[in-house]
Amino acid sequence: MSEMYGPYEVLQRVAEGSTSTVYRARHVALDRPAAIKVLSEAISRSPEMRERLRAEAEILAGLESPHVVEVYDFVEEDDRAWLAEEWVDGASLDRILEQHGTLTPEQSVGVIREAVLGLAFAHDRGLLHRDVSPRNILADLQGTSKLVDFGLAAPTGEAGFVGTPAFMSPEAGVGGSLSRASDVYSTAAVLYTLLAGHPPYAGSDLATTVRRHVEEEVPLLDGHGADLQDLLRRSMAKDPAQRPQDARAFLAELEEAARRRFGPAWLQRASIAALVAGVTPLAAAGLGSTAAPTVLVDTASIVSSQAVKAAKSGTKRLALIGGVVGAVVVATVATVAAKTGGGPDHTATPPAASDSPSAQPVDDPSPTPKTLEELTPSGKYDFTRVLLSSTYDQKLPKKEHRVWTLDLKKCKHQSCAGVIHSSSGSVFRYTYDGKHFVVIPPKGGKSVFEGVCQDTQTGQDVPGTKGRDTTTIVWSPLRVVRKDADGLPVRLEGTQRLTDVYEGLIDCDDSPSDHARYREYIVRR
Structure with a gap:
């Protein structure tokens, strides 16, 4: 019997790396292909890596673009965590180059143009990709390019030593604050590589490559016209303020430069469909490459102290991000994380008095452990629900927000119970056992409606129809x-599934059922 991930039947293992495995699968009920990305057993026990996969699901769920892969489901189980995404028969750009060598100038600009359409969609919503590279640009059999693997994506302003060294912006190379212009730099570096036949900065090792991105002048692109040369020179400027400020600005200049260089009909000569079909075997879709290992590099050996100081001016927070796909994590970040307790949810703790040579012994009895009742969530919390997947004809809201007031009622044995009053007017019960927060909706979460059907396009009742x-x-x-210093829950997360089963239909849509999946967050106010 085939292995199952929820409703998905595994058909084939297509890639395996140190942090995750990718399968080609099929949704049994919908007969729809999918790519399943599963965290390795060791990694799935890491809260940071589960958060990484969860973040990728949330980001993709909010990006409805033909140039970004679609997310179907994100599921966390006791012993595993996995993500179901769109399966696309195609190949990554690095595989295409590996097999075919080079692209024509029109193809080079065309494949980047479509990836930038997906990047612009993300930038418009305040998101960065942070690892634009050939392995994260996928082309399907029609030659359409899609930007994949948002596992490193984050809101603008996040800091961190992340990216693929050959295409990493100077500010990323030294752990500075990243912006949309950082993605523009990486995109321009990929385009330079396609047109020139080699990356803009080569080095005998990773440290040398990153140092050249930070310190050396931008190499000029020869043989492809003044417009493309000027655009790439500005887009790879050391100062982010000198670059096009986001993907949409870069796209406008790229299309104009291509029109001037290749003529108004240049897109008709830009298709790479034949090249994609010639790549064997076809690459797994929707998830980029999973096999590339994380590389540790000492930032002190990469760039001069002056360059680090300039690039990191104003940066107050460092991020430690593990690599599922070709990320570079600088060793000093791990050192900082170890000294501060790790990650963005921790703050530096002053040395204890006993650590100081002049400290005197202090009679400090251990505090009395708090009871479960004291540690059970109560008071005001923000509830947020994010849509992950849906089969409904109606367009469901991508994100919904409510304010919950948690009223703790009683504790008995190893469980506490209370009532949730939502700002929407709904009332639920809840229980908490110290680890899991269980929401109990009225009537067990089930309701039945009988009546006429509605036209999903107009929302109007249709006379003569009937159904349940x-x-x-x-x-x-x-x-x-996440908990506070006293052990009281600050952030809780889970999933919700909405299902409608239709029966006794008369002249109605004959779909037997619809369902939607949500990721939920409860955060103390």
């Missing part, structure tokens, strides 16, 4: 992912 709709809402237990 049974709606079920299933909440997974929300788990605590």
